[in-house]
Amino acid sequence: MTVDAVVFDLDGVIVDSEPVWEEVRRAYVATHGGTWQDDTQRRLMGMSTGEWARYLSGELGVRRTAEQVAADVVEEMTRRYAARVPVIDGSDQVVRRLAARWPLGLASSSPSRLIAAALTATGLTGEFRTTLSTEETERGKPAPDVYLTVARRLGVAPARCVAVEDSSNGVRSAAAAGMAVVAVPHGSYPLDPDAQRLAAAVLGSIDELTPEVVDRLA
Numbered sequence: 309m310t311v312d313a314v315v316f317d318l319d320g321v322i323v324d325s326e327p328v329w330e331e332v333r334r335a336y337v338a339t340h341g342g343t344w345q346d347d348t349q350r351r352l353m354g355m356s357t358g359e360w361a362r363y364l365s366g367e368l369g370v371r372r373t374a375e376q377v378a379a380d381v382v383e384e385m386t387r388r389y390a391a392r393v394p395v396i397d398g399s400d401q402v403v404r405r406l407a408a409r410w411p412l413g414l415a416s417s418s419p420s421r422l423i424a425a426a427l428t429a430t431g432l433t434g435e436f437r438t439t440l441s442t443e444e445t446e447r448g449k450p451a452p453d454v455y456l457t458v459a460r461r462l463g464v465a466p467a468r469c470v471a472v473e474d475s476s477n478g479v480r481s482a483a484a485a486g487m488a489v490v491a492v493p494h495g496s497y498p499l500d501p502d503a504q505r506l507a508a509a510v511l512g513s514i515d516e517l518t519p520e521v522v523d524r525l526a
Contacts, residue, residue: 311526312468314406315458315487316436318416319353320474320494321514322403323426324394325385325418326353327496332384333364336377342370353497354449354477356442357382357419382419389422393429398515400430407435409519413458414439415471415482417448437462450480455487470522472514476503483507488525490517 319325330349337344342364352360361378364370370377406412412435416423420441427433438461445453452466459466471482471489476499482489483506491507492514493499504510508525511517 309488309526310468311410311470311488311522313411313413313437313459313462313464314470314472314522315413315415315455315462315482316403316472317474317478318414318418318423318426320478320497321472321492322396322399322430322432324396324494325426326474326494328388328394329385332388333360333381336381336384337364337368337370340370340372342368344368350476350497350500353475354417354442354481356417356445356448358443359448382422385422386425389425389429393426395426395430396514398513400432402514402517403430403432403435406517406519406522410522411437411462411464413437413462413469415442415454415458416440417442417454417478419443449475450477450484452481452485455482455485459485459487470508470525472517473507476500479503479506490521490525492517 334344357378361374364377365374414436440458442448442454447453466486469487471487473479474492474494479489488508491510
């Protein structure tokens with residue numbers, strides 16, 4: 309295989325936002341009469357905005373409509389990002405290094421407004437040829453929709469793309485699209501065994517992702 313493009317996830321790869329998402333959604337569930345479960349965060353990682361809003365409203369018993377849940381939680385995340393975007397150390401340099409070799413795409417479960425805020429804060433907006441939120445696709449991760457669409461926009465076959473993911477559902481999504489996946493799991497959210505097996509490479513931190521690592525997947 310020749311690698312023709314690299315597609316990044318955002319949350320947990322470029323910005324350390326999964327703990328912020330968990331804090332905001334956990335507090336929202338508690339405030340509005342729901343019950344947070346032991347596996348809730350693992351289930352939510354990778355869901356589109358509509359999917360996780362329906363999950364909080366339906367499965368967790370939050371006394372708000374899914375539309376209200378989505379609007380309230382995204383508004384609070386936007387407020388948090390306005391104060392500080394939690395950029396992962398070294399992630400911006402990694403993106404720039406790879407952008408010098410390959411066209412880059414971004415396939416994120418974050419709403420478009422948070423993608424824009426994160427890329428502006430990191431100065432990376434111009435490094436990506438295309439960015440896509442799962443709120444613009446039929447299904448969120450672990451379905452392959454977002455990765456397939458990004459590959460199509462880049463004009464590259466999915467099998468000639470390398471994806472960079474942190475979560476189990478993200479790895480499943482990119483692998484289902486036919487991409488070779490580099491996993492960089494978050495210390496607080498380890499990969500499920502099946503997702504670990506799907507990854508072509510597993511790194512300890514984002515700064516281990518070099519052009520040489522990508523080349524070895526070709």
